[in-house]
Amino acid sequence: MSSAPLLELSGVDLSYGPYRALFGVSFTVSARAAVALVGSNGSGKTSVARVVSGLVRARAGSIRFDGRDVTRWPAWRIARAGLVHVPEGRSVLGSLTVEENLLLGLEGLAGRHGGAGALERAYSMFPRLSDRRRQLAGTLSGGEQRMLALGRAVAVPEQLLVVDELSLGLSPTVVDEIFSGLREILASGTSLLVIEQHVERVLALAERVVVLAHGRVAGEGPAGELAGVLSSLRPSPGRPEPPTSAAGGGLA
């Protein structure tokens, strides 16, 4: 059991209607480990997160989580099995208050965990939230919203946390706060799958890196070894983009 990976994607294909986004993506995340998922814009990182959490369904291939085949599971079932996905962009329910956002997660996750203690864990990691318990989440600033979304993962220590570009548009100090939150979550025993454009920052956090390009895994390995691959993937002004696949025409 302990040797089997916590999350395992094998040969996952995904399309949005006629547009194909992922082509045979395979990689694994071990228990208590952090994996960084990097790649240029439109390479399919968000799509991987969505397919893992059950928001969209894979067209082919399989996804195993915690020893079970979750490929066809609905999102709520995967969430209850212990996977928290903090999606890209707005990641809280704006019409609920801060506290209600946290409670919703607790209730949905079958109430295995003590309610009051869970809230306090979230508030002590992000004190700014505790001053705003009754504020509508939609009126929080962008950074506070990310903190709230992370707070959910802190409140209930789950098995795997998938975060998608948490640092987008945030000031450096807030990014620091969020990354130290991530580090704490990792230390508490939760595995991480981190999608991030701040490659240096995420390499300091994650031991393994998966590189996506054009919907395919272009490289995978320990964080230290992949620096070369990463720099070759970064599009530079002089070099033309590699040709896009003809299938569906939507993929870049």
Place this chain on the structure above:
Amino acid sequence: MTELLSYVLPGVPYGCVYALMAAGLVLTYRASGVFNLAFGAQAYVSALLFSVVVQEGAGTWWAFVLSVVVAGPVMGLLLDGVVFRYTRGAPPLVRLVPALGLMIAIPSVAQMLAGTSTRVPASFVLRPNQVYFHLAGSAVSGEEIGTTLVAFASVAALAALLRSRRLGLRMRAVVESPRMAELHGVRSDAVGSLAWSISSLFAALAGVLLAPIYAQLNASNFTALLVAAIAAAAVGGLESLPLTLVGGIAIGVAQQVIGGYLPSGTILSSGLRPAFPFLVLAVLLVGRRSLRHDGRLDDPLAGCDPPMASLRPAPRMAEVALGAKAFTVALGAAVVAIAVAVVPGNWEFTFTQAAVLSIVMLSITLLTGLAGQISLGQAVFAGAGAFTAGQLAAHFGLPVLAGVLAGGLVAGMLGAIVALPTLSLGGISVGLLTLSFALLADNVLFLYSWSGNGATGLSVPRPKLGGLSFAGTGAFFGLSLVILGIVSGAVVLVRGGTVGRQLAAIRGSETGAASIGIDVARLRIVAFTLSAVIAGVGGALYASLEQSVSPNDFNYQFSLVYVVVVAAVGVYSVAGAIEAALAYTVLLQLVGSLPGRYSSLVALVFGLVALGYVRHPEGVVTYAQSWVLDRAEQLARFLQRDRASGAEAG
């Protein structure tokens, strides 16, 4: 004082039933963002089922269990699972059209199954007719006590349920974003189904409780109930259940008081009583801020869905486009030729009706297809045109063709007036406001001798132009084709011009349009006015074709049917409007030869087709056309390649 009380007390049970319906409406609105206009129809079905079961000899309690406890939730689950689950987060029109389709289709199914024979409603609460006590001099019957108690208990139970963290919180999460709620471990579909089954239970209960007061069960009684309930829900701001209860009772009581105090025998007193809820609703829609907008929250996870198919027809290969055009022209010519030469007289009349109705349908193409506004009162504009032409011909001897123009102008003015209070409203509220306007016209406006002249109606002659007479149906057909051509041309011109492009912009996003300097309010008035002019011209022509019209020809049901039919067939193109009118009139004619109980088959067909609107907002016919053209294009490509490789080999 006792006199007042003697009017107030009987109003309370009515009000309680309104509140019961309203509570159900609020529940589905809060849980799925859908304004369920099919609610009245659901109440109707349960009431019908109840009386049928009772008449078959089963006890009232069995009938109650079957028609309310079983049928109510089952209907709710069906509607949610088959239709409304897929409309979450969709634009207002997409959420409204299927509800309208159901509002029309459900009663017609019920009527076909139960037959048109008059059903005497049965009552079941306590001993209905026994007087239990007297209050302020008026007798209080078992039925009144029972209805009031049931309503209070149900609304209280619902309020408690919604306040609970489990359901209330989850529901608010699901209505904002079902997917985000799922990421929190909430079973969004289950929450939605639960809300729909509870709310439908309320509709069924309201239907059965209210049925005894109607001498005859018919769908329009239940539409009136629906509007009263919407008004009560509006009092509660579509949110507060206690306020909704107060609102329902207030409306029920006010109706009785109006009936008691207004001098009897005038149109105002007989009309105002049923129309009162519509007035309340109209005032609330315009006055209450919380009702103005659709309450639609953008789903942050909308990006998981593949992009919607474009509404603009895809560019075609030249050969295919040419072939399609030739085919359309040939088909049109064939239809016209057959209509004129071969078909028997009544079919000639049918095709003429279709041509005239096409004009009315084009008013929806312009308003809904081009400008993205929803009007559930287009029949009022058509009626205004018809009655103007009729009154001018009768009193001033104005030639009918001039009357048609005048009818268009009067309807246009009415359209501009109706547009004014809608300017600050979101899509669904505009629909509700125009619906209450249509019901107001039915109950009051069109009953006066200077307007529609009540049940008697007006007679309108066939037109003459110089020496030319259009008295014969064939000649009239020609005339209506010419006018249809002119109106179609006008719509195409508007669409291609600056106004059309600005309308397309406000259809996409009013905020976006305003930010690039488009005067949204002015354009909305323009769209309503132009659309009303077209409807008025169509209505006046229709009057002249039929030679006599009455308000019944333009009642609110037509307004709903028109929108459903056009949306089902294709609301974005001129051809769609014409095909819609043709399909509707031809089907109506065909069904006319079936036994009476099937008369509502047409409504059913279009109601069901309208459900497809969720998936194919371009309309079924347009969808089918592009499917055929896609295949044709594939074939053409294949043939070309074949020829090319043949040439290479040779």
